[in-house]
Amino acid sequence: xxxxxxxxxxxxxxxxxxxxxxxxxxxxxxxxxxxxxxxxxxxxxxxxxxxxxxxxxxxxxxxxxxxxxxxxxxxxxxxxxxxxxxxxxxxxxxxxxxxxxxxxxxxxxxxxxxxxxxxxxxxxxxxxxxxxxxxxxxxxxxxx
Amino acid sequence: xxxxxxxxxxxxxxxxxxxxxxxxxxxxxxxxxxxxxxxxxxxxxxxxxxxxxxxxxxxxxxxxxxxxxxxxxxxxxxxxxxxxxxxxxxxxxxxxxxxxxxxxxxxxxxxxxxxxxxxxxxxxxxxxxxxxxxxxxxxxxxxxxxxxxxxxxxxxxxxxxxxxxxxxxxxxxxxxxxxxxxxxxxxxxxxxxxxxxxxxxxxxxxxxxxxxxxxxxxxxxxxxxxxxxxxxxxxxxxxxxxxxxxxxxxxxxxxxxxxxxxxxxxxxxxxxxxxxxxxxxxxxxxxxxxxxxxxxxxxxxxxxxxxxxxxxxxxxxxxxxxxxxxxxxxxxxxxxxxxxxxxxxxxxxxxxxxxxxxxxxxxxxxxxxxxxxxxxxxxxxxxxxxxxxxxxxxxxxxxxxxxxxxxxxxxxxxxxxxxxxxxxxxxxxxxxxxxxxxxxxxxxxxxxxxxxxxxxxxxxxxxxxxxxxxxxxxxxxxxxxxxxxxxxxxxxxxxxxxxxxxxxxxxxxxxxxxxxxxxxxxxxxxxxxxxxxxxxxxxxxxxxxxxxxxxxxxxxxxxxxxxxxxxxxxxxxxxxxxxxxxxxxxxxxxxxxxxxxxxxxxxxxxxxxxxxxxxxxxxxxxxxxxxxxxxxxxxxxxxxxxxxxxxxxxxxxxxxxxxxxxxxxxxxxxxxxx
Numbered sequence: 001x002x003x004x005x006x007x008x009x010x011x012x013x014x015x016x017x018x019x020x021x022x023x024x025x026x027x028x029x030x031x032x033x034x035x036x037x038x039x040x041x042x043x044x045x046x047x048x049x050x051x052x053x054x055x056x057x058x059x060x061x062x063x064x065x066x067x068x069x070x071x072x073x074x075x076x077x078x079x080x081x082x083x084x085x086x087x088x089x090x091x092x093x094x095x096x097x098x099x100x101x102x103x104x105x106x107x108x109x110x111x112x113x114x115x116x117x118x119x120x121x122x123x124x125x126x127x128x129x130x131x132x133x134x135x136x137x138x139x140x141x142x143x144x
Numbered sequence: 145x146x147x148x149x150x151x152x153x154x155x156x157x158x159x160x161x162x163x164x165x166x167x168x169x170x171x172x173x174x175x176x177x178x179x180x181x182x183x184x185x186x187x188x189x190x191x192x193x194x195x196x197x198x199x200x201x202x203x204x205x206x207x208x209x210x211x212x213x214x215x216x217x218x219x220x221x222x223x224x225x226x227x228x229x230x231x232x233x234x235x236x237x238x239x240x241x242x243x244x245x246x247x248x249x250x251x252x253x254x255x256x257x258x259x260x261x262x263x264x265x266x267x268x269x270x271x272x273x274x275x276x277x278x279x280x281x282x283x284x285x286x287x288x289x290x291x292x293x294x295x296x297x298x299x300x301x302x303x304x305x306x307x308x309x310x311x312x313x314x315x316x317x318x319x320x321x322x323x324x325x326x327x328x329x330x331x332x333x334x335x336x337x338x339x340x341x342x343x344x345x346x347x348x349x350x351x352x353x354x355x356x357x358x359x360x361x362x363x364x365x366x367x368x369x370x371x372x373x374x375x376x377x378x379x380x381x382x383x384x385x386x387x388x389x390x391x392x393x394x395x396x397x398x399x400x401x402x403x404x405x406x407x408x409x410x411x412x413x414x415x416x417x418x419x420x421x422x423x424x425x426x427x428x429x430x431x432x433x434x435x436x437x438x439x440x441x442x443x444x445x446x447x448x449x450x451x452x453x454x455x456x457x458x459x460x461x462x463x464x465x466x467x468x469x470x471x472x473x474x475x476x477x478x479x480x481x482x483x484x485x486x487x488x489x490x491x492x493x494x495x496x497x498x499x500x501x502x503x504x505x506x507x508x509x510x511x512x513x514x515x516x517x518x519x520x521x522x523x524x525x526x527x528x529x530x531x532x533x534x535x536x537x538x539x540x541x542x543x544x545x546x547x548x549x550x551x552x553x554x555x556x557x558x559x560x561x562x563x564x565x566x567x568x569x570x571x572x573x574x575x576x577x578x579x580x581x582x583x584x585x586x587x588x589x590x591x592x593x594x595x596x597x598x599x600x601x602x603x604x605x606x607x608x609x610x611x612x613x614x615x616x617x618x619x620x621x622x623x624x625x626x627x628x629x630x631x632x633x634x635x636x637x638x639x640x641x642x643x644x645x646x647x648x649x650x651x652x653x654x655x656x657x658x659x660x661x662x663x664x665x666x667x668x669x670x671x672x673x674x675x676x677x678x679x680x681x682x683x684x685x686x687x688x689x690x691x692x693x694x695x696x697x698x699x700x701x702x703x704x705x706x707x708x709x710x711x712x713x714x715x716x717x718x719x720x721x722x723x724x725x726x727x728x729x730x731x732x733x734x735x736x737x738x739x740x741x742x743x744x745x746x747x748x749x750x751x752x753x754x755x756x757x758x759x760x761x762x763x764x765x766x767x768x769x770x771x772x773x774x775x776x777x778x779x780x781x782x783x784x785x786x787x788x789x790x791x792x793x794x795x796x797x798x799x800x801x802x803x804x805x806x807x808x809x810x811x812x813x814x815x816x817x818x
Contacts, residue, residue: 024433029440036448070541073528074449077456080527112436116557119447123550
């Protein structure tokens with residue numbers, strides 16, 4: 001993945017502003033969370049649904065930070081699973097997951113404490129709870 | 145000075161003659177200072193102290209304003225009454241023997257004060273022996289004065305005292321008077337004062353004979369000075385009164401505050417408390433949010449895709465294995481190819497086995513290559529082209545994400561929730577306060593007292609300013625006076641004796657000023673030192689300031705703030721008073737014995753311990769303690785034991801109506817007689 005910067009769509013740009021006000025987290029961190037949230041959703045995002053038409057341009061270096069290789073590894077894993085062309089589709093998928101993830105995040109996080117609810121939804125063993133089905137229509141993936 | 149013997153005869157509950165050996169014993173070349181008297185209430189402990197004071201001061205022992213008849217009545221009531229006849233004894237006496245150094249010579253003095261009643265007449269007789277001979281240097285009519293001057297009664301108050309009442313010394317007024325007496329008496333400043341006034345009298349007498357203009361000028365300057373001094377001392381009294389009031393208001397304010405607290409209705413306190421907690425909660429909230437942000441900046445986002453983390457880890461592990469296998473395979477191929485190509489090398493064939501034909505070699509090579517089965521193993525396809533190190537790093541992160549992050553996130557979220565809930569509870573509680581507070585009469589009282597305190601402090605400040613101005617006038621008058629004296633001294637036409645007297649007056653003034661300043665400084669240091677030694681709160685008092693003119697003592701705490709004496713507890717006041725005494729004794733260098741009745745007073749166990757281990761063993765060369773069994777108990781006795789010279793046990797015999805004396809203490813079963 002050679003891309004060095006990325007542009008989100010207008011709606012996502014607005015949501016990032018709102019989310020920052022709710023949680024006090026900066027857009028880079030919100031995009032990281034969004035990316036992982038979207039990755040966990042089994043449906044494949046459509047890059048065409050998120051045109052890069054906002055003024056917000058995000059630098060890959062600050063976006064992924066010290067975890068760049070980790071993000072790339074997860075993306076490759078997901079794209080391979082989705083039968084994508086790993087040479088040409090990665091960048092579009094990356095952008096699409098980020099866009100979709102921020103929109104999902106906007107629906108599920110009203111407050112900093114809600115992040116914990118997300119984490120616990122996906123990692124239910126921590127409190128000894130049984131596996132839950134995620135809200136917002138996305139059912140949790142179970143490993144074979 | 146050391147009290148060596150006390151003999152009491154027919155006085156109080158002592159029937160007949162009782163002699164007490166008070167001389168501190170020497171053990172291993174060291175004098176043990178403590179003489180311990182034990183006795184329950186009414187056994188005659190206080191009588192010992194009373195007898196010593198009566199012996200030394202007679203009528204003055206009861207105070208300066210007691211009339212002779214009252215003194216005689218008092219003594220007659222104190223004569224021993226036998227229980228069988230219930231008639232008072234006809235005579236009684238107290239004899240005090242002491243070693244005293246006078247003019248560099250140690251002598252033993254016996255002071256005997258005897259009372260006799262004949263019909264309605266009362267006789268008192270004082271006799272003094274020096275080294276067993278009737279004292280000759282002083283005329284008998286001055287013997288009482290001799291005893292009084294030996295230890296002036298004002299000074300004796302500081303050395304022979306009741307532990308329970310000594311804390312009164314920490315009251316500003318009492319302290320000022322006591323300090324003035326003690327500093328003048330103990331530090332020998334009164335001698336200088338007396339010399340000064342004698343000189344003034346002398347000069348005045350001379351003036352009557354030989355009046356001069358200069359002399360009159362000097363007298364006028366002296367009068368002016370005295371007038372201003374009178375104004376000053378009046379203001380001084382006023383201010384002392386204000387200070388006492390302030391002390392009282394402070395105490396009442398503290399009581400009011402305690403009451404507010406106790407009633408649970410201390411809204412001001414409550415508000416402050418809530419607001420403080422609110423601040424703490426806000427701070428903790430900010431810290432928690434920051435910790436969550438840190439986690440989000442870290443690995444937390446990845447915890448939202450656990451499925452893919454698990455897959456990633458599995459694949460990374462597979463690929464690591466595959467790569468490992470591939471590299472082993474590649475190495476094997478390379479080796480076999482090398483061996484095979486050497487088998488085909490003619491030089492090698494010739495050298496190793498010349499009889500093997502090239503055809504055979506070709507077969508060997510073919511066999512070898514067949515063994516390797518090339519083409520069976522394809523280069524594995526790798527989804528994550530990372531270095532071995534990169535792979536290890538990724539697996540490590542995945543493990544953290546799957547195990548640690550959710551736990552950490554949970555803990556922080558719980559913390560956040562608890563703090564937010566506390567914050568809203570606090571807001572609720574704070575909203576409810578103001579209405580209740582307005583109607584509270586306790587609070588009103590508190591405010592009235594606070595205002596009274598402020599107004600008194602303001603008045604004291606004004607008095608201070610005014611006194612400062614008077615001090616300036618006083619200094620100016622003093623300057624004029626000295627100038628007049630100097631002129632008088634240098635004028636050639638006056639009598640040489642007047643001239644010298646005037647000169648000496650100037651010198652004495654300067655001397656008095658300097659010695660007072662230096663002794664005061666020394667005293668300040670010693671008071672702070674001893675107080676901190678006795679008080680278990682480390683460095684409760686950082687510094688002590690004593691006004692050498694007004695004899696007021698101000699304590700400063702560690703943070704350089706004035707520490708009002710009213711803020712000390714009763715026990716701390718007692719310790720403060722004792723350290724003041726100790727400091728005075730130490731600065732004056734007067735080797736007087738100390739006698740303490742009820743030595744433990746109102747002290748708690750920690751303070752008792754320091755008193756037992758620090759004060760009693762070190763404060764004096766002779767220290768006579770009059771204690772009950774609950775004060776110096778078994779435990780205390782053990783602590784004090786290394787400093788105890790010997791003990792007396794006073795036991796009241798109810799049937800006989802008199803006290804018996806034994807050489808032991810409550811805790812001892814027996815102790816050998818001296």
